[in-house]
Amino acid sequence: MKQQVEKNIEKVFVKLNQAWSKGEAVAISDTAYKVTTSDNIYFEIEKDSKFLEPQKFPAQRFAMGEVKERLEGAYISFDKLPENVQDSVVRGEEYLHSSAYPKDGVIKESVKMVQMVYSPNSGSRLDVQIKRKEIVSQDQAKAYNHQFTPVEFKKMVDEGKHVAFEGRSNDGELFTKLAYYEPKLNDIRTKPALSANTYLYGQQLTRPQADAMNKGVETKITIERTKKGPLTYMVSWSPKAERFITKSMEKAKAKETGTEKAIEKSGEKKKRQPNNAISM
Numbered sequence: 001m002k003q004q005v006e007k008n009i010e011k012v013f014v015k016l017n018q019a020w021s022k023g024e025a026v027a028i029s030d031t032a033y034k035v036t037t038s039d040n041i042y043f044e045i046e047k048d049s050k051f052l053e054p055q056k057f058p059a060q061r062f063a064m065g066e067v068k069e070r071l072e073g074a075y076i077s078f079d080k081l082p083e084n085v086q087d088s089v090v091r092g093e094e095y096l097h098s099s100a101y102p103k104d105g106v107i108k109e110s111v112k113m114v115q116m117v118y119s120p121n122s123g124s125r126l127d128v129q130i131k132r133k134e135i136v137s138q139d140q141a142k143a144y145n146h147q148f149t150p151v152e153f154k155k156m157v158d159e160g161k162h163v164a165f166e167g168r169s170n171d172g173e174l175f176t177k178l179a180y181y182e183p184k185l186n187d188i189r190t191k192p193a194l195s196a197n198t199y200l201y202g203q204q205l206t207r208p209q210a211d212a213m214n215k216g217v218e219t220k221i222t223i224e225r226t227k228k229g230p231l232t233y234m235v236s237w238s239p240k241a242e243r244f245i246t247k248s249m250e251k252a253k254a255k256e257t258g259t260e261k262a263i264e265k266s267g268e269k270k271k272r273q274p275n276n277a278i279s280m
Contacts, residue, residue, distance in 0.1 A: 011055035013063035014045065019123060020066040025052075061092045062116045062124060070126035074114060075099075092116050092242070096184055113185055132186040143190050144168060144177055156181040156188065162239045164193060164214040178214060178239040191239040200235065200244055201226070213237040220249075 012025045014035055025033040025045075033052070034044050045052050053063045067090050068078035076097050078086065089095050094115045100107050111131035118124045135157075141148040144167025148156070152163045162180040167190075169175070176193040194210040201223045212219045213236060222232040233246040 011058075013053045013055065013065070015051040015063070015065065016041070020063040022055075025054075056090070057087070060087075060090050061118070062090045064090055066124065067116055067126075070116065070124075071114065074112070074126060074128050076114065089114070089116060092118070094240075111185075113182070113189070129185055129187065129189060131184070135186045136181075136188060141188050143179060143188060144175075145170075146177075148179070148188070152179075161216055163216075164211075176214065180239055182240075189240075191242060194237055200246075209235075 008026055010025045010027075010033075012023050012033070012035060013020050014023050014037060015021075016037070021037050021039065023035045023037040025035045027047075028034045028044065031048075032044055032046055034042070035052075036042050050065075053065050056064070064078070064086065067086075071078045071089075076099075078089075081089070081095075085095060092115065094113055096111065096113050098109065098111045100109050102108070113127075113129045113131075115127045116124060117127045138148065138150055138153040141153050143165070146165050146167050148163075148165070152165065155161050155163055156179060160181070162178050164176055164178055167175050167177045176195075177190050178193050179188050179190045181187075182189040193214045194205060196205055196207045196210055198205045198210060200221065203221075203223050203225070205221075209219050209221060216236070218234050218236045220232060221235045222230050224230050232249045234249065235247075236245045237243075238245055
């Protein structure tokens with residue numbers, strides 16, 4: 001009986017008080033649902049209501065209606081985007097939008113990176129960053145009242161790595177952010193940092209683990225509760241993709257062994273070369 005009830009639950013998005021939120025819906029008739037939101041608000045709603053939207057696929061983080069509203073505010077038509085791009089945006093992934101428009105009798109190009117982001121404090125919003133005409137210089141590289149140092153700037157622009165930095169709000173609040181150089185924008189881009197509130201495979205990170213990966217260090221993490229028992233991974237974090245990159249210990253060891261063998265083989269080849277030259 002319990003399984004039957006669970007099968008009837010549908011994931012939905014609902015718009016209440018001008019804000020979209022996630023919810024679970026159970027059909028109470030052919031035309032209506034009973035919905036429970038993530039804030040434990042209960043109500044009934046018609047299935048064809050403009051304030052209700054079924055979740056299209058499991059990885060969908062934002063309602064398509066909400067994304068459409070946000071993009072229109074940035075002068076981008078959601079309906080004109082290819083379906084795969086629409087799906088990418090509602091998953092919360094970055095989308096680089098290029099468009100042309102006439103100005104003073106000349107065609108101008110507009111390039112902007114857009115991404116739906118969510119904050120527990122402020123809710124969801126559309127992050128928009130416009131491409132710079134020229135590559136950002138070190139003295140122009142600033143974010144959240146932080147001036148990036150020459151060392152940080154070199155690490156991002158020349159080495160293609162991300163850096164963790166301490167930002168400060170206008171109210172004086174301090175917080176950690178991650179930054180990297182985005183060549184498609186000629187600019188520095190910032191993303192949220194990992195914290196002890198971040199989960200990997202259902203397990204909460206420790207502060208040292210979060211701090212290490214924020215600094216770009218591949219970290220050994222054991223997930224205690226899995227169907228196969230404790231499993232250990234080498235884990236790193238990609239701020240740009242906003243996802244973990246995991247390798248099983250077996251694959252990590254195999255890669256190390258392969259590298260060592262390649263070095264040994266290369267060394268042996270170099271040793272043989274003088275002998276071959278002499279014999280000729």
